[in-house]
Amino acid sequence: MANTMKAPTAHGNSGVPNGGVSYWYTSTELPKYRAPLPGDRDADVCIVGAGFTGLWAAFYLKRAQPDLRIVILEREFAGFGASGRNGGWLSAELAGSRALYAKSHGHEGVVDLLAAMRGAVDEVIAVAEAEGIEADIVKDGLLHVARNRAQVERLQETIEYEKYWGATEEGLVSLTSSELNNRIVVEGAQAGLFSPDCARVQPAKLVQGLAAAVERLGVVIYEQTTVEAIEPRLARTDRGVVKAPIVLRCLEGFTAGIKGQRRGWLPMNSSMIITEPLPDSVMGQIGWSGAEVLGDAAHAYMYAQRTADNRIALGGRGIPYRFGSRTDENGETQDWTINALTTLLRDMFPAATGVPIAQAWCGVLGVPRDWCATVDLDQETGLGTAGGYVGSGLTTTNLAGRTLADLVLRRDTDLTRLPWVGRRVRPWEPEPFRWLGVQAMYTLYREADRRENALNLEHTSKIARFANKVAGR
Template sequence: MRNGDVSFWQHDLGSPARRAPLAGDDRCDVAIVGGGLTGLWSAYYLAAARPDLDVRIVERRFAGYGASGRNGGWLSAELSGSRERYAAAHGRAAVVSLLAAMREAVDEVIDVAASEGIDADIVKAGTYVVARNRAQLARLHADVAWQRDWGATDADVRVLDAAELDGELRVAGARAATFTPHCARVHPAKLVRGVAAAVERRGVTIHEGTTALAVEAGAVRTDRGTLRARHVLRCLEGFTAGLPGARREWLPMNSSMIVTAALPADVRAAIGWRDPATLGDFAHAYVYAQLTADGRIALGGRGNPYRFGSRTDVDGRTQPGTVAALTAMLHDLFPATAGVAVEHAWCGVLGVPRDWCTTVAYDAGTGLGTAGGYVGNGLTTTNLAGRTLADLVLGRETALTGLAWVGRDVRRWEPEPLRWQGVQGMYALYRTADRRERRPGSRETSRWARVADRLSGR
């Protein structure tokens, strides 16, 4: 089994040709720090609106090295964070608009991929989220009621009983599931490499192999020289903690994945996973999965959720214990996969704010902007955030610049060792809650999960 190599997705395509680094001190109109999808989408829409602008992207490794090229491949309309928390600051109508914008962003990514000739294995087949015990089933019905309270219709979310789900996808022990059509399966590395090529066709320069040492008003200081610009956008998401003074802003939460060999025909028939809808569950330490275009199952979960001091992985390498746990979950969900080899495992980090809510911000006075805190829902959110940053930089007052996440203050995380203890304790409690809820007599959410929710501030 291969472990690391950034991700299966990147390994599947082969190592990308590296772009030239910054060649000493220089100047441009817009400097973007981070070559993931937030930075790339921001550059894409800036260049589309203003082809005369000199837009540069500074990237430490290569475009898509981080979460943009390692994620689970869910082009989902899921909004990170508490809707009530957004509404407290901006009102309920603003949150409803944000939810609609997220759904529209799924189709926007699909449309751009089509218009730019990006073949990223995109199929919009929706998402199933399964409940496998009584406590999870109670959360399923509570979640549906909560979504309907926020305006969701039968077209947005519906409930399938066990028999109905079995006709679509056979998950061991499933009691029911929700289904939403607002999600597409995607090959993340194909998407991010395609978007990178598209921004270059629009005249944007990507400086790879260039490490940002400091982000300041009017300048990005790097190991290759200083890039000065009127507008400087920090788009580092889970890698934000690597900048001076930003260690406690967005916590780099770790998530790991495994991918199987292509499923044999008899295993595929036993599972019945015909349409490539993505799959999640109502566990507290939840999993997420997709069926790839070449017939593999790619499945992910938290594993070791956080490294002390906001450290990050080395080229995606993950722990053997995490691989074993994810493999056990794969076999638990789909017993027919017991004889199918797991061929690749990897991990990456996602940005988590202390209040678990996404932020898009821009200061017209300093020219500094940022977006991030996607809490694992970044594949679609990066597009909407990038479009929003572009409008903010250009001084436009649009529906996007009025969204409920714009201009939010980011609450800082606790210092170490409290940060490490808190995150490790939170997930230990969630895992304990999941074990207790699997007991035959369990009917409702474990009190240990409620303690973890209070600890996390979610």
């Protein structure tokens, strides 16, 4: 069946084509819908959500035990959510406080978790190659830039912090402004930080390729099927009930849509814009001949990549949260956000000022109250979940999917002993306190960035430190 999602439309004062799920799909095409659930079914494992987490879990389960009957349920199409809308950073970054992870497993447990994340980057690349998935993957590393004195200080603090948790000299390299300019010329950049443990990816190509690989293994994906409730050993949908000894909830930012999960993981909004292809004259001024992905050390941070067809895709939080944990319609974001991201892009790359913005879109990511990711399976009820990646999910989903597979198969492995397994976090506050808290947090972060720039502060603004306390980070 053809996909009925709307194409991006230009409206509002930005005049930029907006929505259409994401540019990553616009540049290829929206996939045709798979068939919906045809009625009640029995399975060995039922997975709710056909994003990266659910697909990776199914992939590794089916490879380990081919006779498993695995059913995946998806409201839209595989890769509809953050899996097909993100910034394309296949990075080893892990969200959350290392100290919180260390509470249960100590320093060495966190070091092991971070090492597993670095290994997951190469694992995704290896699977893509083995399965013939063409997703514009190039492992050229990750650059963070500092554009004022306070950001320079934070980059230096990051180096010491990461070394404490096991980073090596080769894994985290400090760059002077001139060394940075040899890679990418960012206006006003004073210093940089480089990590080799990251690859650029076209995420929609990767998730669609993974979905096809999962189907080749014999996993059944039912789309156009809305899961209304998840209970021990069954998932209730608008098209029937799936009964299974194991039910895995893999919904990330859409978790709040499940009955009883409204205050679990907060659906945080993130938006992106992408330029038309950059002319050679512009690229000559910017550099960026490699495929490094780019971030900054601001509090309201940005993330970017240079695509395979020579565009700049840049994202940031924009308006971070919709009241009542609501999500977007067809990937459409707000004019304010489009204008803010466009201003930031042209501030960082003045040479690109005349290059039109080709499209804007948004999506949601899952944020736990303590900002730390979780993998869990209750063997008694058969209910499992993974998520809360806080925007660092492209690699984390692979590690989470492998870990879920080991938990389902009752294997005692290095993965099942990692400190994010079995974590319990408190729920978010009820509305309107949830909405007010998130809005206040990002207002404070933006004001801290403004003051650090305007006043040329040498140290991190006290406003940002207060915002961290509000956030519980």
